[in-house]
Amino acid sequence: MTETDExxxxxxxxxxxxxGARWVDEHTVADWVAEGGDRVVLLAGDPVRFPEGVDVAAVLPExxxxxxGRFALAVVAREHEDAVARRYGSQRWxxxxxxxxxxxxxxxxxxxDWDVYLDAVQAALTMPTSRPPTIGIPVVSQPGPGACH
Structure with a gap:
């Protein structure tokens, strides 16, 4: 058993x-999605905190x-999920x-629900590419002249 399995x-x-899902991490996910075609990456989350992740894993084969043959699948290794989520602006598990x-x-x-999934996946497989919800640049504000230090 590997650490990922545990x-x-x-x-x-x-x-x-x-x-056939591929394990990816914050260092390999960009190369994997660039291999071509439609690709889906699962951010399952901690199964104790986010039990829905297990439900999604059960539905994915269906x-x-x-x-x-419409998409390839990858699963982000648990210890890298936060970094991958930040990179692509995902905020929900x-x-x-x-x-x-x-x-x-x-x-x-x-x-x-199943019908919602079918419609959402069909839409995802036909819609154009876009920018992730975040561009990965942290926002840092400069305190004003009257601000406390």
Whole structure:
């Protein structure tokens, strides 16, 4: 058992073991999404704090069946999820991040009803690429002349 296996719920581990999902981290995610085509990255979150992440992991194989061959899947290693979430502006757990040819498309946050998932995934696979909700530049304000130090 690897360290990654120990921190992820069994259904999240199953995505890599049985459904071809790739484990990525903050250093490898950009290269993986740039490999081409439509790509989906799962930010499952801590299964204790965000049990919906396990539900999303259970639904993903069904979404792959509903859209056969339409997207490749990756799972972010737990210890790198915060950094990847910051990079792409994801603020809710769990989240599915959609990419096309290395460019951000959209995100689906939280667990959804099946029909909502089908519509949202269909839309994500057809909409144009866009800028992530954050551009990754931290905002730092300069105190004004009357500000306390």
């Amino acid at each position: 921190v992820h719920a069994p259904l999240v581990q199953r995505l890599a073991r049985d459904f 979404l792959m069946k509903a859209f056969p 769990p989240s599915l991040l959609f990419f096309r040819h290395g460019h951000y498309v959209t995100a689906i946050a939280g667990m959804q």
